[in-house]
Amino acid sequence: MVHNNPGEPSFRSRFNDPATLAAYGYDGQVINEFRPPQTAITFDSFDPRIFPAGSPGRAWVEATARGIDAHIARAHAAGIAVYVFTDIIVLPKPLVELYGDQILDDQGRISFERPLTHQIHRAMLREIFTRFPGLDGIVVRTGETYLQNTPFHTGNNPITNGERSHLALLGILRDEVCVRAGKRLFYRTWSTGGDKLTSDPAFYRQVTGQVAPHENLLFSIKHTARDFWRTVEFNQTIGVGTHRQIVEVQCQREYEGKGAFPNYVIDGVINGFEEFRTRPRTEPIGLADVVENPVVAGIWTWSRGGGWRGPYLRNELWCDLNAWVIARWARDTGLGEEAAFAQYAARLGLRGxxxxxxxxxxxxxxxxxxxxxxxxxxxxxxxxxxxxxxxxxxxxxxxxxxxxxxxxxxxxxxxxxxxxxxxxxxxxxxxxxxxxxxxxxxxxxxxxxxxxxxxxxxxxxxxxxxxxxxxxxxxxxxxxxxxxxxxxxxxxxxxxxxxxxxxxxxxxxxxxxxxxxxxxxxxxxxxxxxxxxxxxxxxxxxxxx
Incomplete structure (x- = not known):
């Protein structure tokens, strides 16, 4: 994934090129331009008044849809899958104006406690995969809803009632994405506001244990127990439960220079960072400790981006080092991190x-x-x-x-x-x-x-x-x-x-x-x-x- 800055022009990056990703060993691309796929449908299947023909909103939606079409075509031409980063809740402003009395709570938030909100999201997901049959799935984020790039839409965090909110949303997503559409769903456990799904193994097991496993459903978990910071312990929800998981790794760390200077994190991500290696080893401290766990199914890199603003790069060398080595290791964990690193050095022309x-x-x-x-x-x-x-x-x-x-x-x-x-x-x-x-x-x-x-x-x-x-x-x-x-x-x-x-x-x-x-x-x-x-x-x- 290239995580573009919300509200700013998209990055020019080698990681936007699906052919580059395929050459590095990646089998999928996450498109994250903060225009989720529901901003690229007209909602005609629900109510044709939302974006009527000839309106500015409809023109914007149709242009956004053409952009997703192009992403799908490029990724499939390179032989990899394509997923779109999806904030929930994000809905058209006209829809909220028309149905606000049926979907808003007493604080003015779109609420998953309201039955019509469920119906709208089911209709939305069906229309997404009807409009984009080639889309291989979606990545769902809750907790943070970025609207800077969506002038005709509004939204908010759906998780207003903890476990109950997660289960309501997961039930709809599993039904509509995994079962009905036959597409992949990556449900991110990252959230804000103290949501325990992020890093509490007991709460994670409690919530996910109530959702039937499905081959198309994966939970996406940051390797850190909070945000991508050093001195934050390895996320102990990794390897827990019965659902397959994919682990998120940031290659351009926004708290640590963003690639403006060297910051090699993959040794620590795999083998555990220095600050944890000297402690008693009672729990996993890196991916090498969970690599044999069948629940852990893969790696998802934020190859570029995260956070806001700069520093702005003119060369991606240090992001590239992190993204290439973790991909090479994930493809052959028996190789070891150091040998994967040596292969990258050889790509640069270095020996001995x-x-x-x-x-x-x-x-x-x-x-x-x-x-x-x-x-x-x-x-x-x-x-x-x-x-x-x-x-x-x-x-x-x-x-x-x-x-x-x-x-x-x-x-x-x-x-x-x-x-x-x-x-x-x-x-x-x-x-x-x-x-x-x-x-x-x-x-x-x-x-x-x-x-x-x-x-x-x-x-x-x-x-x-x-x-x-x-x-x-x-x-x-x-x-x-x-x-x-x-x-x-x-x-x-x-x-x-x-x-x-x-x-x-x-x-x-x-x-x-x-x-x-x-x-x-x-x-x-x-x-x-x-x-x-x-x-x-x-x-x-x-x-x-």
């Missing part, structure tokens, strides 16, 4: 010592991301940096910094950030000696490792200023000399980072030193100009005079 150097670089990138973005000493709030934004001590890190100061961990946490930056010095040196065959990839290898170096130096020096200043406000001794020293280097590192972006065409767009903001009128998220790393550092800059 150069392969070993490339692997050292990749594994070191995972170690550095753990220490630069997270911590082995204190559970840092994962969302302090996401997409193209850098949070600060004034909001995103306040709770973390309070805990670090109270536990006397200031020096250890700052040493960790310093170590992450040192690791990037080594990564840059390793990259400069690698003779990758492609000149474009060789250039991006050099540029992206320097991008990672600047990112981690900015974070190191920024944290030195913020955390030391924050600790002083809590009563610790104030080391003004150290704060001034790091402040000067923080400023210098930003300038170097900006020069890199200005002179190197392959460089990804830069981060912004502000917090992840609120959703604007256009449905998109922007920076919060009043909070973040820059306002926080500038606050302590002012106190230093």
């Amino acid at each position: 010592e150069h392969t070993r150097r490339f692997r050292r670089l990749a594994l070191l990138s995972a170690d550095a991301v753990l220490r630069g973005h997270y911590s082995l000493h204190h559970p840092i709030r994962w969302t302090w940096t996401r997409d193209q934004f850098l949070g600060g001590s004034d909001k995103d890190l306040t709770k973390d910094f309070t805990g670090i100061v109270r536990q006397g961990l200031v020096d250890r946490v700052l040493a960790e950030k310093r170590e992450a930056a040192r690791m990037w010095d080594e990564i840059v040196a390793l990259a400069d000696g690698l003779p990758i065959r492609s000149t474009e990839d060789r250039d991006y290898l050099r540029v992206s490792t320097r991008y990672g170096l600047h990112w981690h130096r900015v974070v190191h020096h920024g944290w030195e200023v913020m955390l030391r200043g924050f600790a002083a406000e809590q009563g610790a001794p104030r080391d003004e000399a150290a704060m001034r020293w790091h402040l000067a280097r923080y400023d210098a590192e930003w300038r170097r980072w900006e020069r890199l972006a200005a002179r190197e065409p392959s460089c990804a767009t830069l981060y912004q030193p502000y917090s992840f903001g609120k959703r604007g009128p256009d449905g998109l998220y922007d920076a919060d100009p009043d909070h973040g790393m820059k306002p926080s550092v500038d606050h302590y800059r002012a106190t230093l005079g």
